[in-house]
Amino acid sequence: MAAQIEPFTVPTTDVDTAFDRYEAIRVRLPQAHFAADSRRVRDLGAIADSFDVFILDAFGVLNVGDRAIPGAVERIAALRAAGKRLFVLTNAASYPRSVALAKYRSFGFDFTPEEVVSSRDVTSSALANLADGGLWAAASGPAPDLSDLTGRIENLEEDPSLFERADGFLLLSSANWTADRQSALVTALTDHPRPLLVGNPDLVAPRENGLTLEPGWWAHAIADRTTVVPEFFGKPYANAFAAIERRCPEVKSLRVAMVGDTLHTDILGGRAAGFTAILITDHGLFAGRAAETYVARSGIVPDIVCRTT
Structure with a gap:
């Protein structure tokens, strides 16, 4: 008979402790080069013309918990209408990609199965x-x-x-x-x-x-x-971005933006892959905090900082 799993609450921590731990294991993360400073804009609409492909993290970019970020559904629709290639790249391995896709659709996004890449995949x-x-x-x-x-x-x-x-x-x-x-x-x-x-x-x-x-x-x-x-397997490692390239073989020749809310996964991973890295600050890991403080401490400098999607 299978062992009974006792109820368990996953331990929690805070942003500063998590940041310090990321820095402590930095030697195990990919290496990348960064700009001296970041360009700052309000949202992705301000820089949409500069890119052909948008690779989007989920939490902090598309949704927070069980709700879409205000304006995110409309932003994704506008990018699609402008002919942009769109991908969701998520470090969600707890459930199949079909579950993630259903969740995004319940928020109002219209991503196709080929546009969603999870670290489980x-x-x-x-x-x-x-x-x-x-x-x-x-x-x-x-x-x-x-x-x-x-x-x-x-x-x-x-x-x-x-x-x-x-x-x-x-x-x-x-x-x-x-x-x-x-x-x-x-x-x-x-x-x-x-x-x-x-x-x-x-x-x-x-x-x-x-x-x-x-x-x-x-x-x-x-x-x-x-x-x-x-x-x-997953961001910031090369295998995650290779999965995007398998779906879009020409991606290396295009203008690509990696959009996320974390420095050590989205921004570091995007830069290591050779893409422009865009940090969203108002909804994810750094919501309510001075993201520039963590940028300075880590030296992981986004190419562009957006307040919101």
């Missing part, structure tokens, strides 16, 4: 290239259906024996992750090092009650304590 593509028949143990959180993923995968949260039996591990969600499970995984990887694939590189995610600790947070803690080097 990128992880699944990597699994397809590891076709050795091995058993993967997944931390899948509230969406235990893993049928959309490639490979032989079982739910780690339901079967503790997988800590010993699995040939590799997938961190897709931290929604049901506990300190005990973290300790068990550290012990398992110390005793028997195996691959660790991380489907969401984010350290934190904004919620109503603070910033929750995401798979990236736990994975970097594992890297600190074991010899295992996690493999991350």
Whole structure:
């Protein structure tokens, strides 16, 4: 019988603690070059003519929680009407892309399946290239259906024996992750090092009650304590942007903007990929804060800063 999962509240943290942790693991993030300063505009409409393609983060750019950002639906419609190529690139690995697409449509956006790329998709593509028949143990959180993923995968949260039996591990969600499970995984990887694939590189995610600790947070803690080097899928890593290029092979020859609300994922990742990086400040991670303070502390300088989408 599968083990019963006890109710668990994912720990939360604050922006400054999260920022300091991102800086502490900076050596594990891609490298990029940045402008000396940022151009500042009110919204994407002011710079729309400068770009052919917009790659959009979701939270803080399209929506906050279960509502669209005011004016975002109309902005996306205007960009589409102007002939812009549009993609949503999200580090959402807890559920299939179809669920994300349905959520965006419920907000009023008209994205097609080919326009939505999730880090779960990128992880699944990597699994397809590891076709050795091995058993993967997944931390899948509230969406235990893993049928959309490639490979032989079982739910780690339901079967503790997988800590010993699995040939590799997938961190897709931290929604049901506990300190005990973290300790068990550290012990398992110390005793028997195996691959660790991380489907969401984010350290934190904004919620109503603070910033929750995401798979990236736990994975970097594992890297600190074991010899295992996690493999991350999603922003800011190159594999996320390669997924866009597969859908739009000519993207490298176009004028491309990566639009997001975080420095260490959206802005760093966009610049490392060679794209113009645009930071939205009023709705996401830095809402109500002086984003320029964090820009100065990190040296991650957006090409353009917009108040809103």
